[in-house]
Amino acid sequence: MENSLLTLHNRRILLGITGGIAAYKGAELTRRLQDQGADVRVIMTRSATEFITPLTMQALSKHPVHLDLHNPDTESVMGHIELARWADLVLIAPASANFLARLAHGHGDDLLTAVCLAAECPVAIAPAMNQAMWAKSPTQKNRALLVERGIHFLGPDSGIQACGEVGAGRLLDIEALLIGASNLFASGRLQGKTVLITAGPTREAIDPVRFISNHSSGKQGYALASAAVDAGARVILVSGPTALTAPERVDLVKVTSAQDMHEAVQARLPETDIMIGVAAVSDYRPRMVETQKIKKGQCGERTLTLELVENPDIIAEAAKHPNAPFTVGFAAETENLENYAKRKLLEKNLAMIVANNVANSQIGFNSDANATTIFWAGGEINIPMMSKRALSERLISIIADRIEAAS
């Protein structure tokens, strides 16, 4: 059994399935939770039964599926209050926009909302809906209300949706849901720790309108920031320019150039316990930044030479600091992955390095998935391809394991 999922063993999980195209994933989720030793009972809303049959869920969970608040048969087997008391975790996956709205406004007129109201155990919600529905202000306000009431959100993930659109609103993949649910039981593995994450690209100005940069999207760094928050850490996210919205409860420090990022990191090192360098920092910057836009043919030549100087190595400098945090670097390579990553581990004096092969276009820079090998002095773990969010959950667990092992 995977170390990071151990906490699901013998847990009683009440899986709520609401009506949406992702409802069918409830079947796989049930199986995978059971594989980890969890006991799963299922509640379905009426509209969920339009997408997957209660019989399927009954056969998989090996228990009657609960559908109605006032059904004498199922209420006599286990009533809604008993169900709420039985559960160690109520996990609603997928949760529709309508369900979020009803829960946020305190409805209890069907079995699932009534159980959520009655539950004293943690309630976790994995939303799944069209990206526009997720982004709309009523949904976001409902989410904020639920978060304020201590309800946990797992996802949603971003990417291509069943409707063909692209954006945030996809159900987290099963692996990430398992790890997210498991982390709720292991909550606080990074409690009391401050995690500083660098993310995104840097921009190195050439003149007032041009810069040197790279294709980093910031997705992996932002996903790690969410996972670290979920593990109880205080998170400082030092981010270069990205199109992403920072996760909630993160202290966001926006920077542009590598030098800005370096200064922001150095200033916060005394309060940092763990630093994860995910940023794709430009190794060089122009020696001179022109104060006016460079004009074509300005020097009377058909060529233009830019002189570049080296930027500080932000993570290596952090690892050298007298109060160096537990430093985790990323190595994006196109060849000799293991050799280069191990060399960086040593040369930058890191505690751990996460190596990924960016020659494979399915993983790495702009993609939603990643496959990596993590190296540290005396150990390594190979992590197969999974979403950046699932990888983040794994990485946070592995970092917590290493810190615990060292103390």
Ligand code: C5P
């Ligand atoms: O040497 P390379 O750029 O491949 O190293 C990658 C790792 O080092 C990443 O963790 C990256 O965030 C960090 N880095 C840094 N400052 C630099 C260059 C890389 O923090 N100037």
